[in-house]
Amino acid sequence: MNPVNILLVDDQPAKLLSYEVILEELQENLIKAQSAREAFEHLLRTEIAVILVDVCMPEQDGFELVSMIRQHPRYQNTPIIFVSAVMLAEPDRLRGYAVGAVDYVSVPIVPEVLRAKVRVFADLYRKTRELERLNVELEARVHQRTAELEASAAQLRELNEELEHRIDQRTREREEALAQLFEAQKLDTIGHLTGGVAHDFNNLLMAVLGSLNLLKKRLPADERSERLVTNAIQAAERGTALTQRLLAFARRQELKPQAVDFFRLFENVEDLLAKAVGPRIEIRKSIPADLAPLLVDSNQLELALLNLFVNARDALESGGAVTVAAAAAEDARPAGLAGGNYIRISVSDDGEGMDEATVSRAAEPFFTTKGVGKGTGLGLSMVHGLAAQSGGSIQISSVRGKGTTVSLWLPVAETFVKVQPPVEPPATEPLKPASRPLAILVVDDDALVRTGTVAMLEDLGHLPQEASSASQALEFFADGQGCDLVITDHAMPGMTGAELARHLRSSFPGLPIILASGYAEFSEDHGLGRMLRMKKPFTQEQLQAAMDQALSGKVAAA
Structure with a gap:
């Protein structure tokens, strides 16, 4: 416990000594003053917790001194105890309370009473100062906490603003990604549709062009009929160019x-x-x-x-x-x-x-x-x-x-895979008659294409046979029949032409095979890089050139 300062004011040294003896048990700091002037000097230099003042002093009585003390801002609430050697009348007591005294002690002084009263006010002073200190600390902590809360609130506002910005950004990115995905899906769907249409259209053009070219060879010398057939052939060829553009969009052309x-x-x-x-x-x-x-x-x-x-x-x-x-x-x-x-x-x-x-x-x-x-x-x-x-x-x-x-x-061309080009012989090259009739198996699920191909082969002097599926072609060989050449479509239900070619290669390694398709779709068919391919619609001249190439050994079976 920290001792406090107690000021004893009396003009008689003996009385001051008696006060000191009585109060020394309290273990507080006792400060003595024999006049009002000396008392004020101590008050201005030192923080005083309790003041004992004699009522009757020669120069300035206790009432005047207390009144002056109370005028000082620092001591407006300091406990002041009057010590009186004479019996005071009630009006004098009231005057003392009016000027600022809080208690009275009469002479002869009872030591226990004086110590008790001083102890109470000294403890009250200590508790008041502790409370003030706690209040100051509390205010400081409140101020610090308030500053921390304000900083946290500002940080939270920044985080909220950043979060809103990121949410807006992610929302825009998501909307853009969804738009790009929708566009890609739309174009992919259109691509699949156009690729399928082009494939089917190529099969139709295959039958139309093949039949028209054969018909043109059989027409009598009639300029008007020849002009009409030529016009139909040119229209079909324009259709071929159209399907090539469709296949380009569908990413199914052979590059x-x-x-x-x-x-x-x-x-x-x-x-x-x-x-x-x-x-x-x-x-x-x-x-x-x-x-x-x-x-x-x-x-x-x-x-x-x-x-x-x-x-x-x-x-x-x-x-x-x-x-x-x-x-x-x-x-x-x-x-x-x-x-x-x-x-x-x-x-x-x-x-x-x-x-x-x-x-x-x-x-x-x-x-x-x-x-x-x-x-x-x-x-x-x-x-x-x-x-x-x-x-x-x-x-x-x-x-x-x-x-x-x-x-x-x-x-940029750094590394690339070379692709086997489709067979495109000059259209003006005259057809050579077959040295001998060849047995040729034509495999295609489209009857129109199959009929047109067979007709072109028969016109070239060969002996074609038909199969409407890969399984039917395998049955053809399982029955013990044979042929010199196989011309197969690729896109067929059940087993594709590429799969049929694999089966035939394993059983008949030397059998020439020509793979035909309405669009290029061989990227997944590994091991077919050396197989001769033919793009639909093909002409009789292109068919003859592909057969010559297949039979001459330029494209051998694996």
Whole structure:
């Protein structure tokens, strides 16, 4: 327990000594003063807990001294005990309380009474100071806690703002991802549909072209009849070109990727592109000569450029400029593009442009803003399919009234797999008569295609037999029958042509097999890289060339 200061004020030294003797048991600091002036000196220098004042003093009585003490701000609440050697009347007591005394002690002093009263006020002083200290600490802690709460609240507000920002960002990213997923699913669904339609359409064209070509050979010399048949053949061939564009969009065409110098490729086709767009349109180019080679099918890339330039021409009805640029694509790649090195090829025009809704549908097959008879709506679809099948991507940006830019991201030719090209012999090569009739098994689930192929083979002098499925073909061989050559469709229900070829290779290693299909779909058929393939619709000349190649040993069975 810390001792407190107790001030004893009396003009008589003997009385001060008696007070000191009585109060020394309290173990407090006792300060003595023999006059009001001396008392004030102690009060101004020292913090006093309790004051004992004699009522009767010669210079200044106790009432006046207490009144002066109470005027000091620091001692307005300090306990003051009057000590009186005479019996005070009641008015004097009331005067003492009025000026600020809290108690009276009469002489003769009872030591226990005086000690008890001083002890009470000393303890009260200590507890008051402890309470003040606790209040100060509490206020400091409250202030500190308030500051911490304010800091936490500010931090919480920042976290909430950051969380809201991240939620908004993730929501936008999710919406963009869903939109991209929806677009990809939509195009994939359309791709499957168009690929299937093109496959079936190729089978129809196969029957139409084969029958028309055979019919043309059998018609009498009649110019009008020959002109009609020729017109029908040309229309069917246009249908073939149409299916090729559909297959390009569906990513089911057979590509021949190779290292392509785009600078040289564009130089080779620049005259053709200039004729396609006409003299009113200026062609500008920004293609560095040291551009890295592309990994792409050069013929399909030329066709894609032609489609893009024709679209640009149609957007520049009053003339203008088409700009083709190429550069290494180092940043701002389209979403979903795999890692690696790419070249960005862009074709831009300053024509009428497209709105956002038109841009979102521009790559869909058969969607066109051109007038009737001015386009099929397959140009951008074909470009989109080429980019996707080549491992790249396409991006279309357009502003209404300012023009359009179509950008192709194509991979750099670092490593690539060489693809067996389809057989495309010159159409003008005359057919050679068969040295001997060959026994040929034609396997196709489409009766029209099967009939047309058989008719072409019979016209060439061979002995074809038919099978409507792979299982029927296997039964043919299981019955002990044989043949010199098998021509099989690939896409058949049950067992595919590729699976049939595997079975036949294991049983008849030397048997030549030609695999035909309405679209290229052999990527999953490992081990068929050396098998001769033929793309539908094929002509009699192409069939003869494929047979010659198969029978000459150029494409041997594994």
